[in-house]
Amino acid sequence: MIEYTLTTNFVEVTVLPIYIEEQSIPYENCYVWMYNVKIKNKSQSTIQLLSRHWQIIDYKGxxxxxAGVGVIGEQPVIKSGEVFKYTSGTYLNVPSGIMQGKYEFLNEESIKVFEVMIPPFSLDSPYIKTRPH
Structure with missing residues (x-):
């Protein structure tokens, strides 16, 4: 398993995707992944996650x-030096793809909204012979 990490505007996002064999049905073109996300506030300010925007791209393009408000039904407030973790999931109709995206945060001290990029990460199942990306 590979972790993907990217820091933008003093916020570090780490994603660990995991293929879920038990929930996937390859003969029906259903491939399922969960992904663990860790968001670390490396800034000196308290921040709040407002929204998310994901692109899920299968290997056929x-x-x-x-897009939506918050993550997993929350808009967490993350103090300086703190970490927020959550787990979510997705599926594809093909055995491989990538996910990427961004979060929108509010800096609670400056009252400014800013973006944090989510690192692109591979969604690979054992049913693909080579990595297409």
Whole structure:
């Protein structure tokens, strides 16, 4: 398993994708992953996660965009030096793809909204012979 990490605007995002064999049904073109996300506030300010925007791109190039308020029903406030963790999931109709995206945060001291990039990460199942990305 590979962790993917990217720091933007003093916020470090680490993602660990995991293929879920038990929930996948390859003969019905259903491949399922969970991904663990860790968001570390490396700034001196308290920040709040406002929204997310994901791009899920399968290896054939089909793009699915997902946007919404917060993550897993929360808009967490993360103090300087603290970490927020959550787990979510996705599926594809093909055995491989990538996910990437961004979060929108509020700096509670300056009252400014800023973006934090989510590192692109591979969604690979054992049903693909070579990595397409």
């Amino acid at each position: 089909k793009v699915n965009e997902i």
